[in-house]
Amino acid sequence: MDIRSLGLGLAFALMWSSAFTSARVVVSYAPPLTALTLRFLASGAVAIGIALALRQTARLTAAQWRGVVVFGLCQNAVYLGLNFVAMQWIGASVASIIASTMPLLVALIGWIVLRERLSPLAAAGLAAGFAGVAVIMLGRMAGGIDLLGLALCAVAALALAIATLAVRGAASGGNLMMVVGLQMLVGAAALMVPALLLESWVVDWTWPLAVAFTYTVLVPGVLATLVWFVLVGRIGAVRAATFHFLNPVFGVLIAAVLLGEALGPGDALGVVVVAAGILAVQIARRPRPGTGAAARPAEQPAGAVRFSVRTAREDSMFDYSDSHTTISSDRVNGTEVFGKDGGRVGHIDHLVIDKKSGKITYAVMGFGGFLGMGEEHHPIPWAKLDYDTDLGGYRTDITEDQLRGAPARPERWFEDRRWEEATYAHYGAPYYWI
Structure with missing residues (x-):
């Protein structure tokens, strides 16, 4: 926690x-x-x-x-x-x-x-x-x-x-x-x-x-x-x-x-x-x-909460160790994001996944605000995050100034390829669709 x-x-x-x-x-x-x-x-x-x-x-x-x-x-x-x-x-x-x-x-x-x-x-x-x-x-x-x-x-x-x-x-x-x-x-x-x-x-x-x-x-x-x-x-x-x-x-x-x-x-x-x-x-x-x-x-599609049972094998799959590359999505949401200097930049709010390829395209990051009020959310390329086991969170070279200066998002930004190209270029990340 x-x-x-x-x-x-x-x-x-x-x-x-x-x-x-x-x-x-x-x-x-x-x-x-x-x-x-x-x-x-x-x-x-x-x-x-x-x-x-x-x-x-x-x-x-x-x-x-x-x-x-x-x-x-x-x-x-x-x-x-x-x-x-x-x-x-x-x-x-x-x-x-x-x-x-x-x-x-x-x-x-x-x-x-x-x-x-x-x-x-x-x-x-x-x-x-x-x-x-x-x-x-x-x-x-x-x-x-x-x-x-x-x-x-x-x-x-x-x-x-x-x-x-x-x-x-x-x-x-x-x-x-x-x-x-x-x-x-x-x-x-x-x-x-x-x-x-x-x-x-x-x-x-x-x-x-x-x-x-x-x-x-x-x-x-x-x-x-x-x-x-x-x-x-x-x-x-x-x-x-x-x-x-x-x-x-x-x-x-x-x-x-x-x-x-x-x-x-x-x-x-x-x-x-x-x-x-x-x-x-x-x-x-x-x-x-x-x-x-x-x-x-576990959240059902309708939003209700049920309780599921995980086996010991699944529990070991979904931890944060370096012995494997798999992780459960519920372990990602809420995880802190740190800058190059180790200072906290924000936290992961949720992930965006391409439905056809199955690739994680963006991590929507929250920063600023107080107790969720006034918090800003910005989608950043997933490739710009690396998990640091010592910090217990993700490390990125993206600064808060870069987040604030990111290209303005249209209402349906996730369907606008021109906005995606500008955003990936802004953060210096390789395009996920190539």
Whole structure:
């Protein structure tokens, strides 16, 4: 995993964990579904406004639209909706611990529904994770925790697992900020009816409510969701879910510091066990050369994520060693690109392949921007990249100035031979069609 992905994962875990504390404050002063509907409307408006400023459009692929709808319903309406309602009766720390079981549920779904074989490490991680939750919940129930709140959080975590498996299709195809905004509006539309039917407009207007609501809209609402889409697009849903093992730790600590929620020895032990179990499951799901079958997400033509099983032979084929010249495409996307001096130039966004010859013609490289916003993408000749095992990325003699000074691309640049000739000449690369 590259440094950028690691930073994105840590940032996501911290922002996502803090949402439970801000939500607990919001529902203390306002009806939960109404507050959440307004949050989604505000977050969606902010995200779409940013998308329009970045000249993004709502012309999405079919896979993106499916991801927008499923993610908007499962994560926003069901997951967050149930958590907001539940936090009227349970603490933010408990809600964050239950939500953190999402990677365990992903593995459990793979085992029960998808007939995925579990390695001993994965099975042990599942057992440890749920055992840690049981330790915490038993201690809390002895103190009189609300069982309905626990049940709502459990259903919410299951919905989040489904959303995670569906998000991959929405993370590719461009217009990322527009995707974030639209799935917020889907959540608002889904929650608006129950909010109007079940709740009355009784709000205690205070400065803690204003601060918590604003924070929830901008940080967990827009920024964390954007980071999650970018992270899943870079490293896949299963690897990205690894960072959820930090959520019980961050969630409990933030709730203890800001809300003064009690943290006993049993809670601390349970959090450590849950985090260890989640981490064990994610490590076990990563393919390793020579370790036998391991599950990895693979994107279907329709954009949905399934889990396939690789053999030890396939795992050794698809590593980065110098003993062979083959590599899986999912190991290329997101890989860093370095210049002659070893400085980072950008990263590989995706590859372009000639359908007739099967040759890789271009690597579309992303550079600049922040968390995927404002990032520029340029197709560069594949021949200008060489993999450097010491750097763990591709080395090129192309400079950022050359990227910015490349020939302007027509809308269908991949069909314009004159543009291709000018581009290959600009970078000093041999024509792939000769």
